[in-house]
Amino acid sequence: MASSTTILxxxxxxxxxxxxxxxxxxxxxxxxxxxxxxxETGTAALxxxxxxTLDCIITxxxxxxxxxxxxxxxxxxxxxxxxxxxxTASGSEAIASEAIKAGVTDYVTLTEATxxxxxxxxxRTEYAIRSAQRSATQRxxxxxxxxxFNDSRTATWVLDPDGLLTRxxxxxxxxxxxxxxxxxxxxxxxxxxxxxxxxxxxxVKQIVAKALNGSFGNxxxxxxxxxxxxxxxxxxxxxxENERGDLVSIVVExxxxxxxxxxxxxxxxxxxxxxxxxxxxxxxxxxTDEAGEYTYVCPNVHFIFGYTAEEIRELGTITNLLGEDLFxxxxxxxxxxxKNIECTATDKAGREHTLLINVREVSIQDxxxxxxxxxxxxxxxxxxxxxxxxxxARDFLYAETHQEIAQHIVNDTPGVLNLDASAVYLxxxxxxxxRPAAHSSTMKAMNGPLPTxxxxxxxxxxxxxxxxxxxxxxxxxxxxxxxxxxxDLRSTTYIPLGNHGVFIAGTDHVGAxxxxxxxxxxxxxxxxxxxxxxxTRESRLREQDRTLQQQNEQLTSLNRINExxxxxxxxxxQAETREEIDHTVCDLLTDDDRFxxxxxxxxxxxxxxxxxxxxxxxxxxxxxxxxxxxxxxxxEPVGQTAATNEVTMVTNVAAGLRDELxxxxxxxxxFLSVLSIxxxxxxxxxxVLTVYATTQDAFDETANAVLAELGETIASALSxxxxxxxxxxxxxxxxxxVIDDPTFVLSQLAQAAACTLSYQGGxxxxxEGSYVFVTVEDxxxxxxxxxxxxxxxxxxxxxxxxxxxxxxxxxxxxxxxLALELADHGAVFREATANPTATTLVIEIxxxxxxxxxxxxxxxxxxxxxxxxxxxxxxxxxxxLYSKFLEKLTERQLEVIQTAYYSGFFESPRESxxxxxxxTLGISPPAFYKHARTVQRKLFATLFDEHSPSIxxxxxxxx
Numbered sequence: 001m002a003s004s005t006t007i008l009x010x011x012x013x014x015x016x017x018x019x020x021x022x023x024x025x026x027x028x029x030x031x032x033x034x035x036x037x038x039x040e041t042g043t044a045a046l047x048x049x050x051x052x053t054l055d056c057i058i059t060x061x062x063x064x065x066x067x068x069x070x071x072x073x074x075x076x077x078x079x080x081x082x083x084x085x086x087x088t089a090s091g092s093e094a095i096a097s098e099a100i101k102a103g104v105t106d107y108v109t110l111t112e113a114t115x116x117x118x119x120x121x122x123x124r125t126e127y128a129i130r131s132a133q134r135s136a137t138q139r140x141x142x143x144x145x146x147x148x149f150n151d152s153r154t155a156t157w158v159l160d161p162d163g164l165l166t167r168x169x170x171x172x173x174x175x176x177x178x179x180x181x182x183x184x185x186x187x188x189x190x191x192x193x194x195x196x197x198x199x200x201x202x203x204v205k206q207i208v209a210k211a212l213n214g215s216f217g218n219x220x221x222x223x224x225x226x227x228x229x230x231x232x233x234x235x236x237x238x239x240x241e242n243e244r245g246d247l248v249s250i251v252v253e254x255x256x257x258x259x260x261x262x263x264x265x266x267x268x269x270x271x272x273x274x275x276x277x278x279x280x281x282x283x284x285x286x287x288t289d290e291a292g293e294y295t296y297v298c299p300n301v302h303f304i305f306g307y308t309a310e311e312i313r314e315l316g317t318i319t320n321l322l323g324e325d326l327f328x329x330x331x332x333x334x335x336x337x338x339k340n341i342e343c344t345a346t347d348k349a350g351r352e353h354t355l356l357i358n359v360r361e362v363s364i365q366d367x368x369x370x371x372x373x374x375x376x377x378x379x380x381x382x383x384x385x386x387x388x389x390x391x392x393a394r395d396f397l398y399a400e401t402h403q404e405i406a407q408h409i410v411n412d413t414p415g416v417l418n419l420d421a422s423a424v425y426l427x428x429x430x431x432x433x434x435r436p437a438a439h440s441s442t443m444k445a446m447n448g449p450l451p452t453x454x455x456x457x458x459x460x461x462x463x464x465x466x467x468x469x470x471x472x473x474x475x476x477x478x479x480x481x482x483x484x485x486x487x488d489l490r491s492t493t494y495i496p497l498g499n500h501g502v503f504i505a506g507t508d509h510v511g512a513x514x515x516x517x518x519x520x521x522x523x524x525x526x527x528x529x530x531x532x533x534x535x536t537r538e539s540r541l542r543e544q545d546r547t548l549q550q551q552n553e554q555l556t557s558l559n560r561i562n563e564x565x566x567x568x569x570x571x572x573x574q575a576e577t578r579e580e581i582d583h584t585v586c587d588l589l590t591d592d593d594r595f596x597x598x599x600x601x602x603x604x605x606x607x608x609x610x611x612x613x614x615x616x617x618x619x620x621x622x623x624x625x626x627x628x629x630x631x632x633x634x635x636e637p638v639g640q641t642a643a644t645n646e647v648t649m650v651t652n653v654a655a656g657l658r659d660e661l662x663x664x665x666x667x668x669x670x671f672l673s674v675l676s677i678x679x680x681x682x683x684x685x686x687x688v689l690t691v692y693a694t695t696q697d698a699f700d701e702t703a704n705a706v707l708a709e710l711g712e713t714i715a716s717a718l719s720x721x722x723x724x725x726x727x728x729x730x731x732x733x734x735x736x737x738v739i740d741d742p743t744f745v746l747s748q749l750a751q752a753a754a755c756t757l758s759y760q761g762g763x764x765x766x767x768e769g770s771y772v773f774v775t776v777e778d779x780x781x782x783x784x785x786x787x788x789x790x791x792x793x794x795x796x797x798x799x800x801x802x803x804x805x806x807x808x809x810x811x812x813x814x815x816x817x818l819a820l821e822l823a824d825h826g827a828v829f830r831e832a833t834a835n836p837t838a839t840t841l842v843i844e845i846x847x848x849x850x851x852x853x854x855x856x857x858x859x860x861x862x863x864x865x866x867x868x869x870x871x872x873x874x875x876x877x878x879x880x881l882y883s884k885f886l887e888k889l890t891e892r893q894l895e896v897i898q899t900a901y902y903s904g905f906f907e908s909p910r911e912s913x914x915x916x917x918x919x920t921l922g923i924s925p926p927a928f929y930k931h932a933r934t935v936q937r938k939l940f941a942t943l944f945d946e947h948s949p950s951i952x953x954x955x956x957x958x959x
Contacts, residue, residue, distance in 0.1 A: 010035070159211075417505055497525060679714050
């Protein structure tokens with residue numbers, strides 16, 4: 001008998017010690033090539049089972065230690081697919097039933113002859129092994145199908161032979177929102193995945209029909225728009241047949257190719273965009289073989305070379321276009337690419353272009369070399385222009401004037417802009433015009449002489465400057481504001497240079513300004529404007545330096561003058577006589593060569609000349625050589641100052657040398673500048689101070705002002721000396737004036753109230769104003785007070801006393817009273833009487849004061865003045881007692897006692913009580929009485945103090 005092919009390569013385990021086991025093992029070894037193992041016990045069998053791979057186990061029922069049935073049960077706990085055949089010679093239905101229940105593969109009863117049993121056992125073993133192998137194959141196929149069916153990348157549907165849905169995987173379920181279980185049993189083409197689209201439904205039905213006929217089908221369908229995240233699905237349909245070739249099912253697989261479709265669409269769009277880009281980009285791509293023959297010419301080749309693709313091919317090899325020896329072939333082979341090769345090429349119109357070329361090794365159809373060409377002609381022009389402009393900027397750094405910069409602009413315009421006609425206008429602020437500062441010869445040849453242009457915006461240069469607007473014309477003849485219609489200029493630009501002027505450049509060609517030229521023109525103008533700004537700034541800085549230097553010199557001079565003035569101020573404080581003041585001032589002004597010469601003079605009214613009073617320095621006989629006549633012009637500065645009472649400054653004595661004779665004498669003594677200062681205080685002149693210097697412009701405005709103030713200080717000191725002398729003298733001159741001037745406050749009030757007013761001396765100056773006591777006669781005191789309150793010159797009026805048609809008023813004046821002004825000059829305003837028609841003034845002038853000066857002061861103060869009387873008095877004792885008494889009183893005490901006196905407090909009976917006076921003064925009664933007693937005590941102390949001057953004896957010999 002032939003060996004069994006089923007168990008030919010199988011592994012069989014025989015379990016038992018019976019003879020039929022051993023005989024069957026021999027048969028298997030003889031008739032098959034199976035791997036046969038024999039064990040006698042169940043335990044050994046389990047060990048082989050657990051440690052090896054078996055295709056079949058044949059065991060007898062009776063074993064040592066366990067039964068074959070128990071062995072079966074142990075094996076079935078591990079596997080249900082391993083064939084196990086149980087054989088027994090003493091079988092029964094109970095054993096067979098229990099074996100079948102335990103999962104035995106076959107049960108053999110050993111009751112027949114041994115040979116027959118061995119053959120049957122061999123057949124059953126082969127059948128068991130074959131059945132197990134077939135089941136294993138089916139299980140493997142089922143697992144494979146499940147793996148494919150459950151693939152998350154593929155939607156799978158299983159249809160019955162009629163095309164009805166029987167099963168679908170999770171991926172397919174996720175493609176729709178509908179309940180899939182509800183559509184089981186429905187035709188595949190009517191399912192929700194595509195039933196809403198008639199065209200798609202028809203395509204699906206066609207491919208299912210192909211599968212029903214036993215053929216494969218394929219279709220790409222698009223899910224309808226109502227499906228969320230609509231997809232593009234690639235459907236493939238294949239029939240499934242059994243062993244007899246009958247159709248048992250249909251498997252439909254769907255792959256989501258939405259991304260692939262989108263990618264293909266993007267690629268098609270990219271390809272289209274690539275074609276459009278190649279046709280429109282300015283770079284040109286050429287591909288050649290090793291011989292230089294063109295295999296590809298970019299459609300946009302005309303952008304650079306002006307040729308069509310066909311014309312490029314007709315030129316021959318690429319060396320005819322780009323030249324020979326463009327690159328080293330060995331170097332290209334080594335690197336694979338060569339970049340930024342610069343060369344020149346000529347286009348169809350004969351224009352030369354500068355190209356930047358990249359060469360790369362490729363393998364595209366028959367082409368091996370790819371050339372990428374970029375036109376950098378404008379960039380090269382710009383680089384060359386920028387190099388020239390850089391040199392221009394360096395030249396600008398060394399230029400020191402606007403004119404130099406203008407000339408540099410014109411000289412470098414051809415190199416920067418490739419334009420030969422150029423000009424620069426500079427703005428003249430004084431004339432408000434633009435004047436031509438520099439121009440090229442070509443500009444003059446094309447346009448003629450350039451005129452000066454008024455900055456009114458009416459011409460092109462003026463408009464560009466005023467509006468700060470750069471103008472570019474392809475043809476300037478089309479501009480409305482073109483003034484010179486005969487010009488040969490065509491393409492022209494006008495660019496403002498900030499506040500400095502306008503840059504003009506042009507040519508006789510139309511349309512010469514491209515974007516690069518415009519940019520370079522703006523850049524050239526901006527560089528020039530910055531240079532002009534720098535020159536202006538440096539010029540201002542230099543001017544500031546000069547000004548600072550002058551100011552420093554002036555400050556130094558002023559410091560010297562201030563030092564002199566401080567010294568003079570100190571000397572004035574210590575001086576006790578007018579002569580000491582005069583000499584000290586002159587000495588200090590000429591000390592340490594501060595000034596060459598200084599002198600003080602006074603006007604002699606009899607000769608109308610200025611007589612020297614004191615001098616110092618080096619006059620070299622100058623005072624003796626001149627007669628200093630008083631006059632407003634044509635005389636020595638001291639005479640002009642005496643005439644005008646104003647400072648006279650001569651900065652250059654040499655100027656007008658032949659017009660004024662004094663200048664010759666001054667120059668002969670090196671007096672190059674002169675300053676004459678009036679010594680005036682409170683409108684009274686105390687002389688003239690004149691200072692001479694050995695340099696021109698020695699006295700600036702500051703020195704002028706400072707020395708003028710010094711003149712006032714000197715005059716004030718002189719006035720103080722006079723007042724001091726006035727206090728020390730007992731001899732006075734009494735002057736009586738009659739004035740008719742409505743500006744005098746007492747005259748105003750007398751006229752307004754139609755009364756007579758008298759002032760008997762006594763005035764008090766406070767922060768609120770001047771207080772004056774006046775006696776009213778021939779009118780009601782109340783009416784006079786009301787009239788006084790209406791006058792602007794009177795700030796406040798207070799009635800002190802009243803007795804019928806007379807009384808006393810205290811007036812507070814808004815302006816200083818005449819008594820105060822006279823006191824500043826050493827005179828005493830003794831009394832005044834005013835009525836509606838005239839006013840009489842009585843003034844006492846100490847012997848040390850010039851009567852003419854006081855008389856002049858009165859005449860200058862009032863419009864109509866008549867001197868009625870003049871007499872000399874000796875007031876030794878009266879003056880001495882009065883002065884000592886006043887020195888002891890405070891201002892407040894004097895105010896209190898004057899108010900009490902004029903109020904009638906000291907009359908008997910009293911006209912006013914102490915309370916009335918206190919109320920008038922705004923103080924308490926105790927304070928008033930305290931002041932009154934203090935004043936009385938000081939008065940008696942002055943009269944009776946033993947150290948006081950003796951009172952002249954009376955006729956009775958009583959002191």
